[in-house]
Amino acid sequence: xxxxxxxxxxxxxxxxxxxxxxxxxxxxxxxxxxxxxxxxxxxxxxxxxxxxxxxxxxxxxxxxxxxxxxxxxxxxxxxxxxxxxxxxxxxxxxxxxxxxxxxxxxxxxxxxxxxxxxxxxxxxxxxxxxxxxxxxxxxxxxxxxxxxxxxxxxxxxxxxxxxxxxxxxxxxxxxxxxxxxxxxxxxxxxxxxxxxxxxxxxxxxxxxxxxxxxxxxxxxxxxxxxxxxxxxxxxxxxxxxxxxxxxxxxxxxxxxxxxxxxxxxxxxxxxxxxxxxxxxxxxxxxxxxxxxxxxxxxxxxxxxxxxxxxxxxxxxxxxxxxxxxxxxxxxxxxxxxxxxxxxxxxxxxxxxxxxxxxxxxxxxxxxxxxxxxxxxxxxxxxxxxxxxxxxxxxxxxxxxxxxxxxxxxxxxxxxxxxxxxxxxxxxxxx
Numbered sequence: 001x002x003x004x005x006x007x008x009x010x011x012x013x014x015x016x017x018x019x020x021x022x023x024x025x026x027x028x029x030x031x032x033x034x035x036x037x038x039x040x041x042x043x044x045x046x047x048x049x050x051x052x053x054x055x056x057x058x059x060x061x062x063x064x065x066x067x068x069x070x071x072x073x074x075x076x077x078x079x080x081x082x083x084x085x086x087x088x089x090x091x092x093x094x095x096x097x098x099x100x101x102x103x104x105x106x107x108x109x110x111x112x113x114x115x116x117x118x119x120x121x122x123x124x125x126x127x128x129x130x131x132x133x134x135x136x137x138x139x140x141x142x143x144x145x146x147x148x149x150x151x152x153x154x155x156x157x158x159x160x161x162x163x164x165x166x167x168x169x170x171x172x173x174x175x176x177x178x179x180x181x182x183x184x185x186x187x188x189x190x191x192x193x194x195x196x197x198x199x200x201x202x203x204x205x206x207x208x209x210x211x212x213x214x215x216x217x218x219x220x221x222x223x224x225x226x227x228x229x230x231x232x233x234x235x236x237x238x239x240x241x242x243x244x245x246x247x248x249x250x251x252x253x254x255x256x257x258x259x260x261x262x263x264x265x266x267x268x269x270x271x272x273x274x275x276x277x278x279x280x281x282x283x284x285x286x287x288x289x290x291x292x293x294x295x296x297x298x299x300x301x302x303x304x305x306x307x308x309x310x311x312x313x314x315x316x317x318x319x320x321x322x323x324x325x326x327x328x329x330x331x332x333x334x335x336x337x338x339x340x341x342x343x344x345x346x347x348x349x350x351x352x353x354x355x356x357x358x359x360x361x362x363x364x365x366x367x368x369x370x371x372x373x374x375x376x377x378x379x380x381x382x383x384x385x386x387x388x389x390x391x392x393x394x395x396x397x398x399x400x401x402x403x404x405x406x407x408x409x410x411x412x413x414x415x416x417x418x419x420x421x422x423x424x425x426x427x428x429x430x
Contacts, residue, residue: 008180012146013122020121027119037098043116046127050113053090056426059134059157061094061117063143065316066341068093068100070163070216071140072107073415079111081423092132096143099315107224120145129155136425138162139188140216142170146184153187158425161191161207162418163216164198167338167359171201182206189425192418195363211421214414215343215364222347223319230320236303237324240271241391243383244321244350247277247340248331252355253285255334255380257292260309262384267391269305275312275321277331277340282313318344326397327351327390329383333358342368346408349401353377353386364411371407372400 023045031038043049058078062068071093081089093104094117104114118124125147136158139149142165153159166174174181185191185207193199194215202210243263245256253274260272274285282296294309295301303310312321322328322345330352333339338360342352346368353375358365369375377383390397 008177009146009150009183012180016121016147017123020123023119023121023124035098037101037116040101040116044119044124046118046124046131048128048131049115052132053113055088055090057090057092057132057134058422058426059092059094059132059137060140061137061143061148062100062140064095064097065100065103067140067143067163068095068104069107070220070341071138072109073219073221074138074162074216074418075112076109077415077419078422079109081419092134103316117145118148120147122147122151125151129157135429136160136422138422142166144184146180149184149187156429158429159188160422160425161185161188161202162422163414164191164193164202165195165360166198166201166205168201171205174205178205189428190421192421194414197362213417213421214411215361216414216418217341217343217361218364218408218411219413219415220343220347223322223344225319225323226317229317230323233303233320233324237271238305240269240305241267242325243270243272243387243391244325244328245272245274246318246321246328246330246345248274248329249277249335249337250281250284251335252331253288256329256383257288257309258380259383259387260292262380263387263391264308266388270391271303271307271310273310273312273321273324275318279313279315282311285311285313319348322348322350325350326394326401327353327387329353329377329387332360334377339365342404343408343411346404349398349405351375351390351397351400351404353383364408367410368404368407371403371410373403374400 027036027041027044030036060071060075062071075091078089078091091112093112093114096117118128129151134157137152138160140163185205191202191207191210192213193210196212199210199212263270282298286294286296289309292308293306295303295307296311296313298313328345328350330340330342333355336357339358341361342364345352351372352368355377
């Protein structure tokens with residue numbers, strides 16, 4: 001690789017080396033804001049909290065909750081595999097957020113280990129790689145840390161970018177540093193893209209051996225639920241009709257609330273549940289509600305018969321709310337953010353209403369909305385009209401949820417195709 005190709009990455013490496021002495025201070029500040037687990041900050045500096053297990057070690061990295069959840073069925077299958085000439089496969093999972101660590105603690109299968117990913121400084125990365133010595137490294141979706149990836153490749157770790165996706169905006173940004181992007185993506189032995197659109201973008205940026213295998217999210221199990229919490233919510237709601245707005249962003253609640261008003265004119269006891277993607281927005285949504293009687297879940301405010309809008313600003317409860325209603329509006333689709341994962345509600349037989357911005361999950365939205373035969377919305381009137389039809393006809397709503405589940409089921413199989421590709425990588429290494 002030429003010096004010219006490495007110029008951008010070399011500058012990055014130098015910059016991260018210079019800031020390394022300030023890493024503990026940065027972590028302390030983040031911990032004070034709840035962004036780090038203070039008891040585990042040494043992991044972020046590359047210090048392992050446990051011994052490396054004997055045998056083959058496959059390392060799976062996902063940035064946050066979404067990537068980690070999508071990797072769970074893959075992790076379970078990898079634990080069933082045997083590396084070449086080894087009796088047992090061990091799986092190390094890394095992630096970078098407190099929420100993802102809590103989720104992994106609750107949902108990782110037996111035999112899998114979790115550590116926080118090290119900061120992308122040369123020293124922290126070296127400590128991490130020297131201790132764990134993974135045989136293969138699987139990076140989920142698009143969380144690309146140059147020191148970590150290039151350091152692993154230099155040690156002979158076979159690397160795969162799995163469930164790979166890249167937005168058009170990100171691809172445009174990488175083209176401004178095309179040599180660095182090509183060097184970074186070129187470190188991966190294989191890129192397993194979710195669909196042909198993403199595959200084409202990776203190829204244009206210099207990735208080699210790009211294959212289309214589908215989305216791991218299609219093979220993920222249904223989101224879990226606390227049965228006691230579900231029973232309590234059902235009791236509090238009773239027979240009231242529900243409009244669920246799931247994983248909303250700023251700019252979408254302003255559309256959902258007028259739809260709520262239109263529906264209340266026809267269904268006076270309607271309850272609208274808004275689950276913001278970022279729980280810190282709960283207070284802002286409560287302010288948007290104005291005179292509408294609202295309650296916030298994070299504050300322990302009780303859902304009563306007089307509550308018009310219930311703001312579910314808590315973490316890791318989507319499995320609860322998708323089970324409360326046969327349809328939902330799914331966020332990040334009325335604002336240009338690409339759309340959140342429609343497979344999660346669909347697998348729980350919750351039909352999907354979505355805006356026009358679905359670029360992050362094109363195949364999933366097409367499969368689910370196509371199976372439903374409806375679901376595209378552009379404004380408050382669209383949401384109110386489609387929701388009113390489903391509220392007025394519970395049988396149609398139930399059938400729509402079943403159609404959504406059937407559409408989601410057509411996309412399965414990515415886990416097995418991914419495992420086959422990883423097996424080939426490990427056989428080549430052996």
